[in-house]
Amino acid sequence: MRFLLIRFLPGLLLALSLSLQAASIAEIDSLRLARQSQAAFQGEVLAIRAEETPAGRIYSFVDFQVEDVVFGPLQPGSVLTLRFTGGRVGDRQFSAGVEIPRPGERGIYFVESIDGGLINPLLGWAQGRFHIEDDGTLVAGNGEVVTGVGPVKAATALRLSRGVARGIETRPGGALQAQSRGVTRVQPMTVDAFKAVIRSLREGGKR
Amino acid sequence: MKGTVSAIVLGVSLFMGGPSVEAAAWPGNQVLFMTGDLNGNNDGWKAAVEEAARRWTDVPTGFRFAASRQSGSGQLCASSGDNKVVFSADSCGDAWGSTTLAVTHWWSSNGEITKADILFNSGKNWDVYDGLMRFSAVDFRRVAMHEIGHAVGLGHNSAAGRLMSPTAGDTYLPQLDDINDLRALYAEATHTLNITHSGNGRVRVEPLVDGTGVLQGNTLYSSGYAAILDCNDPQCSLTVQDGLRLRLTALPANGSSFQSWEGVNGNTATVELDPLFGDRAVTAHFSGQAVDTDGDGIPDSQDSDDDNDGLSDAEEQALGTDPLKPDTDDDGSGDASDNCPLRANAGQQDTDGDGRGDVCDADDDNDGLSDAAEAGLGTDPLNPDSDGDGHDDGEDAFPTDASEWADTDGDRTGDHADNCPHVPNAGQSDADGDGVGDACDPEDGRMTPAEGSDSAGGLGGPLLLSLAGLLCLRGAARRGRVSGCVPPGASTHGI
Numbered sequence: 001m002r003f004l005l006i007r008f009l010p011g012l013l014l015a016l017s018l019s020l021q022a023a024s025i026a027e028i029d030s031l032r033l034a035r036q037s038q039a040a041f042q043g044e045v046l047a048i049r050a051e052e053t054p055a056g057r058i059y060s061f062v063d064f065q066v067e068d069v070v071f072g073p074l075q076p077g078s079v080l081t082l083r084f085t086g087g088r089v090g091d092r093q094f095s096a097g098v099e100i101p102r103p104g105e106r107g108i109y110f111v112e113s114i115d116g117g118l119i120n121p122l123l124g125w126a127q128g129r130f131h132i133e134d135d136g137t138l139v140a141g142n143g144e145v146v147t148g149v150g151p152v153k154a155a156t157a158l159r160l161s162r163g164v165a166r167g168i169e170t171r172p173g174g175a176l177q178a179q180s181r182g183v184t185r186v187q188p189m190t191v192d193a194f195k196a197v198i199r200s201l202r203e204g205g206k207r
Numbered sequence: 208m209k210g211t212v213s214a215i216v217l218g219v220s221l222f223m224g225g226p227s228v229e230a231a232a233w234p235g236n237q238v239l240f241m242t243g244d245l246n247g248n249n250d251g252w253k254a255a256v257e258e259a260a261r262r263w264t265d266v267p268t269g270f271r272f273a274a275s276r277q278s279g280s281g282q283l284c285a286s287s288g289d290n291k292v293v294f295s296a297d298s299c300g301d302a303w304g305s306t307t308l309a310v311t312h313w314w315s316s317n318g319e320i321t322k323a324d325i326l327f328n329s330g331k332n333w334d335v336y337d338g339l340m341r342f343s344a345v346d347f348r349r350v351a352m353h354e355i356g357h358a359v360g361l362g363h364n365s366a367a368g369r370l371m372s373p374t375a376g377d378t379y380l381p382q383l384d385d386i387n388d389l390r391a392l393y394a395e396a397t398h399t400l401n402i403t404h405s406g407n408g409r410v411r412v413e414p415l416v417d418g419t420g421v422l423q424g425n426t427l428y429s430s431g432y433a434a435i436l437d438c439n440d441p442q443c444s445l446t447v448q449d450g451l452r453l454r455l456t457a458l459p460a461n462g463s464s465f466q467s468w469e470g471v472n473g474n475t476a477t478v479e480l481d482p483l484f485g486d487r488a489v490t491a492h493f494s495g496q497a498v499d500t501d502g503d504g505i506p507d508s509q510d511s512d513d514d515n516d517g518l519s520d521a522e523e524q525a526l527g528t529d530p531l532k533p534d535t536d537d538d539g540s541g542d543a544s545d546n547c548p549l550r551a552n553a554g555q556q557d558t559d560g561d562g563r564g565d566v567c568d569a570d571d572d573n574d575g576l577s578d579a580a581e582a583g584l585g586t587d588p589l590n591p592d593s594d595g596d597g598h599d600d601g602e603d604a605f606p607t608d609a610s611e612w613a614d615t616d617g618d619r620t621g622d623h624a625d626n627c628p629h630v631p632n633a634g635q636s637d638a639d640g641d642g643v644g645d646a647c648d649p650e651d652g653r654m655t656p657a658e659g660s661d662s663a664g665g666l667g668g669p670l671l672l673s674l675a676g677l678l679c680l681r682g683a684a685r686r687g688r689v690s691g692c693v694p695p696g697a698s699t700h701g702i
Contacts, residue, residue, distance in 0.1 A: 023357070024308040024350045036305065056286025056314060057299065085301055093231065093315045094286070096298065097357065112304050119301040119310065127306075157339035160353075161306070 023097035027159040028124045029152040030167035034201035037110040037123045039072020042132070042191065044106045046079065050087035058094040060087035062101050070108065070195050071202050082111065082121040099126060106132040108195070126163040130194070137173075138191050144170035146189045149197045231315035232360040232392045236449075237271035240325065240355070241289045243278030250276075252347060255335045256292050259351040263359075266381045266420040267448035270393040272355060286314040286322055290358070292351070294329040303328045309350050311357040323358040325351070337379055349379060356385065360392050386420070399486045400445045400453070402438045406493030407463040407507070410438040411456040412445065415479065421453070422446040440520065441509050450482045457491040466492040500531050507531075517543030558589050565589075575601020 034040075043064040052058045064080045074080060085096045098120045101107070110128035111121055122128035126141030133139060138146040142163035152167035164170055171186055240260065242253040253276050260272035274292070281288010284299035297303060298310050308331055313323040327333065327347070334344035381389075390397065402410050413435050414421060421436055423445050436445070437458075447453065456477045457465040465476045470489035472478070480487070499506050501515035511519045516533035523530040527549055528542045535542050538551035546555050547564035556565045559573035569577045574591035576584070586593035586606045593600050598612040604621065605611040611621025618631040626635055627644030636645045 023310040024353055026306045026308055028306055055282075055284060057284065057312075085298070091317050092286075094312070095315075096310050096312045113302075117302050118304045119298040119307060120304060123304070124306045155342075158342050158345065159340065160308075 023125070025125045025127075025161040027155070027161050028127055028165050029155075030149050030165050030198075031152050031201055033110055033123060033128065033165045033168075034071075034198045037072070037112060037128065038114055039074050040070035040108065040110045040198060041066050041072070041074050041080070042068040042070065042106075042108050042195070043080070045101045045103050048100065048103055050089050052089045052092070052094075056092070056094065057085075058087040058089055058092070060084045060100045064101075064109070067106075068195070070198055072111070073114070080114070082109075082114075083116045084121065085119045099129070101129070108132065108138070108191070124161060124165060127161055127165045132191055136191060137188055138194055139173075140164040140168060140170045142170060143172075145173050146194060147171050147186045148189055149194070149201075231313070231318050231320045234319045236269055236393050237273065238323070238359060239273045239275060239290065240292050240323075240358075241275050241277055241279030242292050243276055244283070244291060244293050246294055251335060252294075252333075255348040256351050259348050259355055262352060262380055263355055266386050267397055267422050267446055267451070268381075268386055268389040268393060269397045269449050270359060270389055272359070281322075283324055283326075284312065288322065290323045290325075292325045293327070295326045296329050298326055298328075299324075303330060308345055309354050311354045313358060320358075320360060325354045325358060327351075352379070352381075356381075356389075359389065361385070361388055383422075383426070386422075397446050397448050398483050400447050400483065401486075401488040402443045402445065402455070402491070403441060403488070404438070404457070404491040404493065405441075406459075406466070408457060408459040408465065408491065408493035410443070410491050411458055412436040412438060412443075413454045413456070415452040415454055420448075421451075439524075440511075447483055449484060452482050453480045454478070455480060455489065455491075457493070459493045463493045466494050468492075501533075514542075516541050559591070572600075574599040576606075 028036075041064070043066045046063040046065050048060055048062050050058055050060045060083070062082050062084060064082065066074050066076055066078050066080050069076055084098050084100045086094055086098045086100060088094075096119055101109075108130040110123045112118060112123035112128070113121060129141050130146065131139040140146050140163065144164070146168060148169040150167055150169050155166065240256060242256050245252050245256065253274070257274040260274045263270070263272040279289030279291060283291050283293060283295075298307065299312060307328055309325065309327045311323055311325050314321050327350070332344040333347040334341075335348045336344075336346050340346055340349070402412070404410055412421060423436060423443060436443075454477065455468075455471070457468070458476075459465050467474055468478060468489060468491055470487065471480065480489075499510070500513045501510070503510065503515055507513045511521070513520055513530050514523075514533045516523075518526070518528065518530075520530040523542065526542075528535040533541050534545070535548055536545065536551045538545065538553045540546075540548075540553075540555060542548045545564075546552070546557050546562060547567040550564075550566045552564045552566045557563065557568070558565055558571045559568070561568065561573055565571045569579070571578055571588050572591040576586065578588040581588040581593075581600065584600075584606060586600050591599045592603070593606050594603070594609040596603065596609040596612050600606040603612045604614040608621065611623055613622045614620065614625070615622055615628050616625070616631045618625070618633045620633070620635060622628040625644070626632070626637055626642060627647040630644070630646045632644045632646035637643065637648070638645050639648070641648065
């Protein structure tokens with residue numbers, strides 16, 4: 001149990017933190033995630049600073065160390081600053097439901113626009129944010145472990161975001177742990193395999 | 208309760224470690240939204256916001272939502288002034304992005320919300336309707352209800368079926384869990400109504416405003432979208448919102464009649480209560496001989512188990528069995544000991560011993576495959592391991608083949624017979640006939656220059672691993688699906 005808590009606590013807390021969202025976001029699919037993002041990268045949050053406008057709106061500027069570029073006009077080793085709407089200055093808070101990355105967080109991020117100006121720079125909000133845990137486990141914005149990228153079927157109805165793009169398969173970490181004691185059928189997807197599939201999806205879109 | 212919520216949020220903020228936004232709540236128990244600047248061809252949008260606010264108000268949370276068609280004071284997107292609801296081409300000066308439908312901007316100080324503006328993306332098509340959400344136009348009222356929930360401090364909740372679930376596709380009204388979440392933030396303005404009755408009868412409770420709700424235990428009753436509440440037990444304890452008006456009807460059983468009320472003005476069987484602004488107790492008296500079904504000397508109106516079958520009346524109500532009949536299905540086994548109390552099964556057969564009789568057990572042998580699925584597969588629904596290979600049917604990829612139970616690569620050839628068990632190769636082709644399938648055989652003599660050659664010699668081991676992984680990825684990609692591929696000999700991930 002202690003092992004489970006240690007292993008999945010970050011994911012659980014991530015899922016809990018996502019529950020603070022206060023917006024209605026349309027669900028997207030994995031193809032759109034790969035093809036409509038301006039860039040995607042693996043990186044680590046170095047620092048965050050919050051600034052308040054005269055009207056009382058607070059923005060958080062997040063510095064990412066770019067470790068690897070999945071695609072897009074970024075350079076490995078560079079520092080990318082993205083602006084997220086919302087934040088806290090003193091005892092004053094402002095929120096538009098945007099989940100702001102945490103200092104020290106590592107992940108894969110799909111950026112809708114590098115140049116800024118968006119309420120949330122990540123495509124599909126939580127759908128464009130994947131957390132990499134210390135052991136390399138890739139956790140989607142719904143707090144579950146990524147296990148694969150499947151085919152995208154045509155949706156029958158508009159849906160609000162569940163925190164993960166349609167077509168990206170996830171399982172609760174606890175469920176994976178439970179099944180590992182029996183016959184293992186589903187395994188976590190590695191970060192490298194995930195990036196390879198995303199690149200493949202993006203390249204497929206250009207043909 | 209508020210303390211509990213704060214503790215959870217504190218945990219999140221500590222983990223975040225940065226200037227993140229914490230949850231907050233309004234200092235009072237009401238909020239007013241101004242819709243005067245909500246443009247459109249008619250007042251339909253304003254009416255939809257009013258309806259959304261009413262649907263939230265009408266459930267027993269104690270929190271009041273209201274909408275005014277005035278513009279109100281203060282500026283949109285500023286931290287002070289009235290709360291506004293608008294369509295906007297941008298999100299307070301920021302671009303919406305391609306996926307954002309609506310956003311609630313709220314400001315707080317010391318944990319108390321001071322202002323909330325709800326902005327709808329005017330670049331999207333909107334309409335007002337029930338049913339599945341359409342790609343052609345987003346249901347404005349549903350999103351408004353969702354955003355109003357955010358505006359009062361509710362976050363997303365991933366539990367299915369809630370209005371505040373991010374997948375709220377078919378939910379048009381606050382659900383019990385939404386209500387409980389809101390009550391956790393604003394719980395003070397609800398009251399307890401205790402209803403008792405003597406004699407032989409029951410009391411029906413109806414909220415007077417369509418859609419309003421009453422909580423009994425963990426069940427939400429409402430006149431608008433759920434059953435009215437019948438208080439059958441001698442005493443019922445209800446949770447109702449502040450100010451709610453209710454109609455009570457005394458319903459005598461056959462052979463008895465209504466006599467009088469206590470705690471209510473009026474002596475007719477049907478009365479309307481004044482708005483509830485505090486706890487209240489009422490009693491209905493019925494005449495006639497009290498019924499004692501089980502003859503235990505305790506009238507049914509005071510007996511928690513009318514038929515003395517060992518299940519309380521409340522338990523029988525939950526199970527669907529008859530509280531006045533000790534053996535509902537007449538199969539000779541009393542309701543309390545019957546492993547399928549609603550379907551006659553005299554033998555009480557329970558193959559898997561799970562406490563549920565076979566006649567009402569969808570998986571008689573508890574092997575993980577339903578009986579219906581087993582009928583389709585040709586396996587034995589009463590034998591958890593039909594082929595006797597030591598693996599339950601539900602965990603066996605080949606439940607009718609004793610020699611196979613796993614298919615690691617999913618190519619429908621079992622691992623034992625598969626000439627390349629970790630790489631999908633449906634055809635099992637093996638050009639050189641060495642027993643190793645071409646898909647994972649570097650010696651098949653058909654490798655491309657880009658893949659290297661068979662003369663790789665001492666690099667064969669690592670090359671085999673990397674090649675198998677590459678082929679796995681490539682082969683899976685051709686099928687339109689890529690999941691965690693495991694090369695032969697590689698360890699699986701530690702989860």
